[in-house]
Amino acid sequence: MPRLHVCSLSRLPETVAATGASHVLTLVNVGTALERPAAIPAECHGIVGVSDIVAPLEGHVLPAEEHIRQVLDFVRAWPRERPLVIHCYAGISRSTAAAYIAACAMAPERDEAEIARALRDASPSATPNRLFVEIGDRLLGREGRMVAAAAAIGRGAEAFEGEPFHLVID
DSSP: OOEEEEEEGGGHHHHHHHHTOSEEEEEEOTTOOOOOOTTSOGGGEEEEEOOSOSSOOTTSOOOOHHHHHHHHHHHHHOOOSSOEEEEESSSSSHHHHHHHHHHHHHOTTSOHHHHHHHHHHHOTTOOOOHHHHHHHHHHHTOTTHHHHHHHHHOSOOOOSSOOOEEEEOO
């Protein structure tokens, strides 16, 4: 059964080691210093350079369709034999949004609200980036249901960094 693991940048090495992941998807600001875990071959590491914002901000990269397409393309190419780790800087917003989008893409018959609740149950601090979710909803043809489900779970608990967690995709 495919597993998505989510963590922060600082917890990436230990999460990859603990899970035996074969692939890593990184969502960080352009220019963020990044060291790929030695166990992950370069071709199994996707990097999306995008900021954690929902409106234009000078010096930052606003999430756009191209970024979410990169997420979807990477997730669809992942062979699913071993776990995938998705991370951002804090493991709270970009990575949780990407994991939510990935789960919805991988299980098109599964209810968006059920996936969002599983996300909240797995991570009290998860606060999926609203713009990521809006774009993912549109690209996946979910007709606003992903947006409504993410809004229904609300903002996560305040945290500097999220605790690593996983979602099982059935």
